[in-house]
Amino acid sequence: MQFWIVQTLNGVAYGMLLFLLSIGLSLVLGMMQIANLAQGAFYLLASYVGYSVVQRTGSFSLALVAGTLTGLTIGLVTERVFMRRLRGRTHSQVLISVGIALIIADVVLIIWRGDPVTIRPPALLAESVDLWGVRFPAYRLFIIACGLLVAVTLNLVMGRTRLGAIVRASVDNQEMARAMGIDIERVFLLTFGFGSLLAGFAGVMGAPFLSVYPGLDWELLPLMLVVVVVGGIGSINGAIVGSLTLGLLDNYGRALFPNLSYFTLFVPMIVILAVRPGGLMPRR
Amino acid sequence: MPGLSLLGLLLIPAFLGSYPVFVLTSVLIFAIFAMSLDILIGYLGYTSFGHAAFFGVGAYAAVIGALRLGQSFWSSTLLALAAVVLVAVVFGAIALRTAGLPFIMITLALAQALWGLAHRWASVTGGDNGLAAAMRPEVPFVGHLESSHAYYYFVLAVFVAVVAALSLLVRSPFGLSWRGIRDSEIRMQMVGYHTWLHKYVAYITSAFFGGLAGILNASLTGFVSPDTLTIGNSATAILMVILGGPGTLVGAALGAGVIVVMRDIVSSVTERWTLVLGFTYVVTVMFIPGGLMGLFGRLMMRIDSAAPLRAGRPSAR
Numbered sequence: 335m336q337f338w339i340v341q342t343l344n345g346v347a348y349g350m351l352l353f354l355l356s357i358g359l360s361l362v363l364g365m366m367q368i369a370n371l372a373q374g375a376f377y378l379l380a381s382y383v384g385y386s387v388v389q390r391t392g393s394f395s396l397a398l399v400a401g402t403l404t405g406l407t408i409g410l411v412t413e414r415v416f417m418r419r420l421r422g423r424t425h426s427q428v429l430i431s432v433g434i435a436l437i438i439a440d441v442v443l444i445i446w447r448g449d450p451v452t453i454r455p456p457a458l459l460a461e462s463v464d465l466w467g468v469r470f471p472a473y474r475l476f477i478i479a480c481g482l483l484v485a486v487t488l489n490l491v492m493g494r495t496r497l498g499a500i501v502r503a504s505v506d507n508q509e510m511a512r513a514m515g516i517d518i519e520r521v522f523l524l525t526f527g528f529g530s531l532l533a534g535f536a537g538v539m540g541a542p543f544l545s546v547y548p549g550l551d552w553e554l555l556p557l558m559l560v561v562v563v564v565g566g567i568g569s570i571n572g573a574i575v576g577s578l579t580l581g582l583l584d585n586y587g588r589a590l591f592p593n594l595s596y597f598t599l600f601v602p603m604i605v606i607l608a609v610r611p612g613g614l615m616p617r618r
Numbered sequence: 619m620p621g622l623s624l625l626g627l628l629l630i631p632a633f634l635g636s637y638p639v640f641v642l643t644s645v646l647i648f649a650i651f652a653m654s655l656d657i658l659i660g661y662l663g664y665t666s667f668g669h670a671a672f673f674g675v676g677a678y679a680a681v682i683g684a685l686r687l688g689q690s691f692w693s694s695t696l697l698a699l700a701a702v703v704l705v706a707v708v709f710g711a712i713a714l715r716t717a718g719l720p721f722i723m724i725t726l727a728l729a730q731a732l733w734g735l736a737h738r739w740a741s742v743t744g745g746d747n748g749l750a751a752a753m754r755p756e757v758p759f760v761g762h763l764e765s766s767h768a769y770y771y772f773v774l775a776v777f778v779a780v781v782a783a784l785s786l787l788v789r790s791p792f793g794l795s796w797r798g799i800r801d802s803e804i805r806m807q808m809v810g811y812h813t814w815l816h817k818y819v820a821y822i823t824s825a826f827f828g829g830l831a832g833i834l835n836a837s838l839t840g841f842v843s844p845d846t847l848t849i850g851n852s853a854t855a856i857l858m859v860i861l862g863g864p865g866t867l868v869g870a871a872l873g874a875g876v877i878v879v880m881r882d883i884v885s886s887v888t889e890r891w892t893l894v895l896g897f898t899y900v901v902t903v904m905f906i907p908g909g910l911m912g913l914f915g916r917l918m919m920r921i922d923s924a925a926p927l928r929a930g931r932p933s934a935r
Binding site: 419433563567604 | 731732738739740850893895900
């Protein structure tokens with residue numbers, strides 16, 4: 335019983351990390367029809383930057399800020415320099431995101447040499463906590479809390495604020511949004527930047543949990559894609575359901591069938607696609 | 619032009635050493651790989667980000683056949699081709715429920731699922747270490763194709779056969795239906811085509827030849843590892859197609875040649891091949907969307923339209 339509680343909590347924590355990564359991808363895909371395959375690379379870059387900041391300053395909070403800013407910056411640059419020039423050419427945008435992902439991956443190798451590293455959680459959260467009869471790392475609870483906070487905030491912003499209405503309008507119907515006077519280019523820039531900002535945030539949050547190593551970017555990318563496909567493009571709640579499902583599957587899978595565990599992650603995608611090609615909670 | 623190229627491919631290796639011939643063989647193998655992908659990208663209009671799956675399945679099945687089941691090159695090849703078709707039948711049924719960007723994402727995820735299998739199921743696949751097996755073909759009247767040159771000519775023969783087959787295929791009514799689907803699937807459906815079936819067959823055909831490339835590569839190198847199944851491999855194949863020019867077949871082969879040679883040269887000088895690959899991607903997408911064949915075509919048009927003026931005579935066009 336204890337084993338299952340730990341596995342479930344681990345799965346939820348992992349799911350929350352996936353959520354942070356996937357929601358940016360999903361929103362950008364839904365609004366701009368850009369499948370940003372560099373999202374994994376953004377995560378990795380921010381992870382390593384966070385690591386360096388911790389090495390220099392010992393401060394986890396500073397690393398978190400640095401990683402988040404790294405994510406934001408790289409996203410803004412990518413959108414402005416590349417995506418904007420390829421507006422409307424979704425095929426080209428996907429391909430160029432692959433090129434950018436490859437470049438970032440190699441730059442990371444050049445700077446940090448390919449050593450797997452990790453960040454230690456801040457002292458405040460380094461302990462384990464007693465929960466339902468098991469000892470569980472407080473840091474992972476922190477990840478779960480952060481993920482929930484982001485999810486709730488996003489839902490509130492999307493549903494209750496003017497900014498949210500603007501974003502939703504831009505997702506639903508670009509032409510009308512433009513006609514209503516909404517500066518679509520700015521909305522695009524901010525949305526893309528927000529997505530990559532979350533990737534950067536996730537990068538530092540996830541480092542104590544997943545470690546940081548070359549190849550992690552490509553390992554996480556398909557999982558994000560599965561979350562988006564399963565959850566429904568552009569759907570926040572779909573992303574939550576999808577990432578939790580995947581997070582739990584990953585942990586149970588590793589525990590029960592380690593040889594096939596990565597493979598079993600894709601089974602729900604296959605099943606969902608067979609039954610509902612639009613995903614669990616399609617926006618339309 | 620094709621005759622000249624064939625002549626070149628036949629004669630030049632006679633003057634080259636083992637290693638350059640090895641690279642040239644690799645060029646031909648990846649040309650097959652890229653051309654098979656061009657069917658999907660250039661002709662059907664569906665960009666698959668998981669083509670490495672078939673390359674890898676072909677390679678692994680062939681090596682496992684040779685290594686664990688003691689099969690010859692020929693029977694391993696048949697076994698591997700069957701495995702590839704089986705995977706394509708399953709993957710195609712799943713992936714073709716979508717199109718466009720979801721199709722890209724799902725094909726990527728499916729291939730990655732196989733990578734995970736190869737990576738973790740060490741007892742069958744050798745995990746990260748891969749599997750090694752000497753599996754050169756035994757050709758009647760010729761013997762065992764051990765040397766670089768001998769295997770090169772074998773692959774060249776296969777390459778020519780594949781080019782012929784694919785060229786016929788894309789010009790056939792069935793092949794033309796693919797272009798129809800690419801241009802407007804709705805229109806094709808209204809005219810009465812069962813488009814899903816056409817797409818499915820295109821997908822399986824593309825997979826078949828992709829797997830063939832994987833088998834040939836496993837035989838060339840005597841080795842297979844999860845690297846054959848990576849996103850990098852799929853992405854490289856896509857670059858070969860778009861660099862050369864999608865929808866031309868020749869473009870894909872050309873793109874393969876450029877990338878394989880470039881990779882060989884760059885890798886001998888530096889470790890930064892991924893960086894070069896990334897830059898090539900960005901440059902190709904931003905500045906050469908029609909690929910090298912597209913550039914070539916535009917160059918020819920300019921020459922054609924300029925000639926009459928230079929010759930001082932009105933053009934017949």
